[in-house]
Amino acid sequence: MTHEPFHRTHDDMLSERPAPLATVGVLGWMRANLFSSLANTALTILAIYLLWISVPPFLQWAIFDGQLYGEDRFSCTGDGACWAWLDQRIGQFLYGFYPSEETWRIDLALVLLFPALAPWLMENVPGKRYMRWFSVAYPFIATFLLVGGFGLTEVSTDDLGGFSLNLVVGLSGIVLSLPVGILLALGRQSRLPLIRWFSVIFIEVVRGVPLITLLFVSNIILPIFLPADVALNSVVRVIVMITAFASAYMAEVIRGGLQAIPKGQYEAAQAMGLGYWQSMRLIILPQALKISIPGIVNTFIGLFKDTTLVIVIGLFDILGIARAMVSNPDWLGLSSETYVFVSLFFFVVCYAMSRYSMSLERKLDTDQR
């Protein structure tokens, strides 16, 4: 019996055919990501419409119609943004009222900041050991550069302003609030009731009130609390208050990390004969701080943004300078331009911090997967 070939099959392998046009390439991507359903298509159209009515006009205003040079706002004649103030006022935005022939000191302090931070932020730094000693010395070097003395012209801290004031207050707060926060978090976990109560009361009171009231305290109440002949520098007072504020938040973040450490770790440290401080330093804190990194960096970002609040007690940070400028008759009403400009500074710094924390999180994520 002859084998009747089955008509619907092939004897040979069919050659591969390309995937349908609508599922590959740009078209396929668009179909999957933009037009997968009716609702999605509607959302896409809405998004395109929103972009269309916002982005081109903004670019037109800020860049194509923008005017870069001029004496004052009256020399800006076009419809677009008036950036003429940048040319004349950029120094104030960056350095405040710092004497212009001395601003190199602020620049130098900023440049030196990078080698001071490098051994803590990066892994492969040559001569890490010596670099760390430099980091320890950096706050003193920076203070010396900013304030002067010992051969440098002395500059009053009242002249500090602009973005450098934000950086000074922000960085000091960041550096000081971490150790204070750690101590408060440990205090809150302590077995000694008085230490615990003290920490709890401090943390809850500080977290419960707005920073602005604490700044008022530093400005109005502190002079009443201190002997008449002690006059604290206003920048120092702000740093103290912002540190106190941030360290209460920091303490809560770190407490979360401490609570996430299994009890066995504490017990194992004790079993090895480590004392309290040793077990904290060698066993518990390294693990707890690692889990708390996202929260810690978020607190840092919050602290840095909060440095703008110094304007309520009469210091001129970058926002204070901007606000003063837009009420100056020469530049009246240029608020959109200045506020857009100032927001870029904060966005760059804070966004960089959050990106760094994300990459660190991925790197430190040593859990088995």
Add this chain to the structure above:
Amino acid sequence: MPQTTRTNDDWFQFRRILTDERSRGIVIQVLVVLAIVAFIAFITRNTLINLERSGLTTGFGFLADPAFFDINQPLIEYNSQSSFARALLVGLLNTLLVSILGIIGATILGFIAGVLRLSKNWLISRLVTAYVEFTRNVPVLLQILFWWALLTGLPKVRDSVSIADTAFLNNRGLRVPGPITEPGFMWVLIALAIGIAAAVVIARWARKRQDLTGQTFPSGLTGLGLIVAFPVLVHLALGQPLDWEIPERTRFNFRGGINITPELIALWLALTTYTGAFISEIVRAGILSVSRGQSEAAFALGLRPNLTMRKIILPQALRVIIPPLTSQYLNLTKNSSLAIVIGFQDLVSIGGSILNQSGHSLEIVAIWMAIYLSLSLATSAYMNWYNKRIALVER
């Protein structure tokens, strides 16, 4: 006993106090208490000296004195002859007003943005990400000032932007129709209360019945009908006791209606968009924390995506969302104190005016702290209770 042994003994005793955990704890605590007491004594002494020198008196008696300053659009009756205490109350109400409005706005915005950010639509999720990242990384104070500058830069009253001829936007704010109530309106409110109560009862009954028999009941729709339709019917039956007064253009201003100041709008917008960005991150993390097996199991049971979100994902995500959400609400309330930079008269701003006028700085700061602390303690107490109620019951 020879002399040397005794000193050795003393030394040993002393060292034992320091090395024994319990006695060392007591020593440390005593030292801390001494330090705190010394600190308090130090500042009390200084305060007394400083107050005496500047001739200031302390005490809260000054709160009964007339304030002599005006407040723009107080929520309760107030004039410049009213007392400092009443001025503070006006400020507190303003703080509460903007906080509650902000919390409502930020919650809605945050939930929408959080869900949209997880959308499969590339363009939408990128747009929302851009909004979240930009708003989160720029100081809220700057955003408040920005919105305020934008709103006060609007056209003058003469050239108001009209919104369907019922509301008008200009550099003095937004003028919206104001309600006029007639005596019968009370009954509409009573109807509303009855509707809400009935809806709650029906929802409970429906849930219990579903637990027992598995039969569902459209309690959501019924509730909506009871809460909305019932009061509307009463309103119509009583001959519409609530009327809206549409603002009317006069030569220089508007007559009638309510004017919402640019300060309030700017503060509300800034707090809503700023906190909304944080809430969207919390919502996103909450939704992502629900394991994928949950939604797969729901799909396997035949639930549609919409229902899966509502009945499976969100209830579980809420457990993760609620605690950080609470602290965002508190942050929003505290951030509302930044109102002072644009002159919105909240608790801190009015407190500042009183402080400048009366010089009672210690008392004002104490009042601020007491009020903000009790607000935050009350909120966290409520949220702890809520959190406990919805917490996962494990074996």
